[in-house]
Amino acid sequence: MFKARTTKNNSRQRGGQASKTLQVDGVQQEPVHGEKLASQKGNFASRKNGGPYEDIDFRKLMQNGLARAKVNLLYVGFFSFCASLLILSVPIYLFQISDRVLTSRSVDTLVMLTAIVIGLVLAHVLLDMFRRFMLMRVAVDVETRLGGPVLSAAARASHNGSSQEFQALSDLQQLRSFLTGSVLLTIMDAPVAPIYLFVVYLVHPHLGMIVTTTILLLLVLARINQKLTAIPFGKANAFSSRANLQAEAMARNAQVMNAMGMIPEGVIIWGKETAESLKAQIMGQDRNVLISAISKFIRLSTQITMLGWGAWLALSNEITGGMIIAASIIGGRALAPVEGIIDGWKSYVGAKSAYGRIQKLLHTSPLNVHRLRLPNPAGRLSVERLLFVPPPNKRVILNGISFQLSPGESLAVVGASGSGKSTLGKMLVGSLIPTAGNVRLDMMDLRNWDSRQLGENIARIQLASATLLTVYCVRQRCPCVFDRLK
Numbered sequence: 001m002f003k004a005r006t007t008k009n010n011s012r013q014r015g016g017q018a019s020k021t022l023q024v025d026g027v028q029q030e031p032v033h034g035e036k037l038a039s040q041k042g043n044f045a046s047r048k049n050g051g052p053y054e055d056i057d058f059r060k061l062m063q064n065g066l067a068r069a070k071v072n073l074l075y076v077g078f079f080s081f082c083a084s085l086l087i088l089s090v091p092i093y094l095f096q097i098s099d100r101v102l103t104s105r106s107v108d109t110l111v112m113l114t115a116i117v118i119g120l121v122l123a124h125v126l127l128d129m130f131r132r133f134m135l136m137r138v139a140v141d142v143e144t145r146l147g148g149p150v151l152s153a154a155a156r157a158s159h160n161g162s163s164q165e166f167q168a169l170s171d172l173q174q175l176r177s178f179l180t181g182s183v184l185l186t187i188m189d190a191p192v193a194p195i196y197l198f199v200v201y202l203v204h205p206h207l208g209m210i211v212t213t214t215i216l217l218l219l220v221l222a223r224i225n226q227k228l229t230a231i232p233f234g235k236a237n238a239f240s241s242r243a244n245l246q247a248e249a250m251a252r253n254a255q256v257m258n259a260m261g262m263i264p265e266g267v268i269i270w271g272k273e274t275a276e277s278l279k280a281q282i283m284g285q286d287r288n289v290l291i292s293a294i295s296k297f298i299r300l301s302t303q304i305t306m307l308g309w310g311a312w313l314a315l316s317n318e319i320t321g322g323m324i325i326a327a328s329i330i331g332g333r334a335l336a337p338v339e340g341i342i343d344g345w346k347s348y349v350g351a352k353s354a355y356g357r358i359q360k361l362l363h364t365s366p367l368n369v370h371r372l373r374l375p376n377p378a379g380r381l382s383v384e385r386l387l388f389v390p391p392p393n394k395r396v397i398l399n400g401i402s403f404q405l406s407p408g409e410s411l412a413v414v415g416a417s418g419s420g421k422s423t424l425g426k427m428l429v430g431s432l433i434p435t436a437g438n439v440r441l442d443m444m445d446l447r448n449w450d451s452r453q454l455g456e457n458i459a460r461i462q463l464a465s466a467t468l469l470t471v472y473c474v475r476q477r478c479p480c481v482f483d484r485l486k
Contacts, residue, residue, distance in 0.1 A: 058149045058362040065145035072138045077188050079131040084192035084333075086124040088199065091329040093117040098322030131185070139179035143172055150358060153365035167241050168361050171354035178351035183344030189337045196334035203327040204319050207306055211331045214302040218295055218338040225291040225345055232284030233349050239277035246270040288346055295342050299335050303328050374449065377442045379407035381428070386437035388423060397423050401437070 093113060101110045150168045157165040178184060197215070201208030250257060250266045257263050310324035319327075341348070386401035397420045405411055413421050426432040427439055439446045 058153060058365050061149055062146060062359065062362050065142060068145075069138050069142050072134060072141075076131045076134050076138070077191070079127045079134070080185065080188040081192055083124050083127040083131065084189050085195070086120050086127070087333065088196075088330065089117045089120040089124075091326040094329070095322040095326040098325065099320050131188075132180075135184065136180050139176040142179065143176045146172060146358065146362075149362055153361050156365055157361065165361060167244065168358055170244075171357050174354045175351055175358070178347055178354075181344075181347060183340070183347045186337055186340030186344060187348075190341070193334045193337050196330050199330050200327050200334065203323050203330075204310070204313055206309060206313065207327045207331065210302060210306055210309065211334055214298060214331075214335055215338060217298055218335065218342070221291050221295050221298075222338065222342050222345070225288060225342055228287040228291070229284045229345060230349065232280045232287070233346060234353070235280035236277050236284060237350065237353060239273050239280060243270055243273035243277060246273055285346065288342075292339075292343050295339050299332070299339055302335065303332055306331055374442075374444060379405075380442050381405040382438075382440040382443070383428075384438045384440070386424070386427060386439070387435045388420070388427070388432070389435045398427075398434070 096113050097110070100106075101113070147169075150172055151166075154165040154168050193215070197208060197211055200211050246266070246269055250263075250270070257266055306328050307324060310319060310327060313319045314321055314324060382404045384402055386398050387396070388398040389396050401424065403411070413424060415421050423432060427434055433447070441449065
C-alpha cells in the first residue's frame with residue numbers, strides 16, 4: 001500500500017493550501033498538507049505550434065520505398081538479361097573453333113573470333129559489375145528509407161516493455177544482405193533459361209528434350225525442398241529470436257542477476273532456446289543439403305547424357321563435335337538458375353520472412369493513426385479506477401486507484417518498494433497503458449493525445465536508479481522544471 005499527500009500552490013495567494021484524498025485499494029488515506037512549490041523565474045524555449053507534427057504514414061512510406069526499389073531492380077534485371085545473353089558467346093566461340101577454324105586452318109578467322117569474343121566477355125563483366133553496384137545501392141536505399149520508420153514503429157510497439165519488435169532492425173539487415181547476395185542474382189538469371197533451352201533445341205531436338213526433362217525434375221525438387229525446409233527454418237528463426245530476447249533481458253538486468261547469483265539460470269534458459277534453434281536449423285539444413293546433392297547429381301548426369309547422346313548423334317552425322325560441346329555448355333547454363341535457387345533456398349526463405357515481419361510491423365503500427373493536435377493542457381489531471389495486471393504472471397500491481405489534481409496542486413506518492421509507485425508514475429505520463437481505468441488530462445484520455453504534444457507539456461525526471469519523479473504541469477506553470485530539463 002502507498003499513501004499520497006497533495007498540496008495546492010497558488011501563485012497569486014501565498015500560503016493558500018488545499019488537500020486531496022487518494023483512494024488506494026478502497027482504503028482512504030488521511031490528507032497530509034505539504035509545502036508550497038517553489039517558484040523560479042525562467043523562460044521555457046518551446047517549439048511553435050505544429051512544428052514537428054508532420055503526418056507520416058509508414059504504409060505509404062514503405063510502398064513508395066518499395067516502388068523505387070522495384071524500378072531499380074527492373075534495371076538490374078535488364079542488365080542481368082543482357083549479361084546472360086553475352087555469356088552465350090563462349091560456347092558459340094568453341095563451336096566456331098571446332099567446326100570452322102580447325103577445318104579451315106584459318107588464322108585470320110581465329111584472330112577475329114577471339115577478338116570479338118573477348119569484347120563480348122568484357123561487356124559481360126562490365127554489366128555484371130554494374131548490376132552489383134546497383135544492387136548495393138538499392139539495398140542501402142531500402143535500409144535508409146525504412147530504417148527510421150522501422151525503429152520508430154518498433155519503439156512504439158514496445159510500449160509495454162517488450163523488446164521483441166526491435167528484432168525488425170536485424171530483419172532489415174537480413175533483407176539488405178539478401179539484396180546484395182548471390183541468390184538474387186541467380187534468380188535474375190532465370191528468365192534467360194528459356195533462351196538457352198531454345199538454343200539447345202536449335203542444335204538438336206533430342207538434346208533439348210533432355211534439358212527440358214531435367215529442368216522439370218529440378219523444379220519438382222525445388223518444390224519438395226520448400227515443403228521439407230519451411231517448418232524447420234521457421235522454428236529455427238522463432239527460437240533464435242527468443243534466445244536473443246533472453247540475452248537482451250540478461251543485459252538489462254545484469255546488476256540484479258549478479259547480485260542474486262542468477263546468471264547460471266539465465267544461461268540455462270538462453271541455452272535451451274539456442275539449442276532448439278540449432279536443432280531445427282540442422283534439420284532444415286540437412287534436408288536442404290540432401291536436395292541440393294540430388295539436384296547436383298541430376299545436373300551432372302544430364303551433362304554426361306548430353307555428351308553421350310550427342311556423340312551418338314555425331315556418329316549418325318546429325319550434328320558435329322562442336323555442336324556437342326556447345327550444347328553441353330548451354331544446357332548447363334540453362335540448369336544453373338534452378339540449381340542455384342535450390343542451394344540458396346534458406347537465404348530466400350529468411351529474407352521473405354524478414355520482409356513479412358517488417359511489413360506487418362509498419363502496416364500495423366499505431367503511429368499510422370494521426371491524432372488531432374489539441375489545445376495545450378491546463379494541467380487538470382483525473383485518474384479513474386486504475387487497474388494494472390502485467391502479463392504473463394497476472395499479478396495485480398495497481399487496483400482501484402482514483403484521484404484528481406487541479407492546476408497548481410502536487411501529489412506525493414509514498415510507499416514500500418514494489419508497491420507500484422513507479423508503475424503509477426509511468427501511467428501518468430503514458431509510458432504504460434492500464435489494464436482498466438483511465439488517465440485523463442484536461443478531460444481527455446492520454447491515449448487520445450499526440451505523444452509529441454504530450455511530451456512537450458509534461459515532465460518525467462529520473463532522480464535515482466529506483467526513484468522516479470513525475471512532474472505533471474504545463475510548461476507555463478512550472479518553468480523551473482523545464483529549464484532544468486533543457
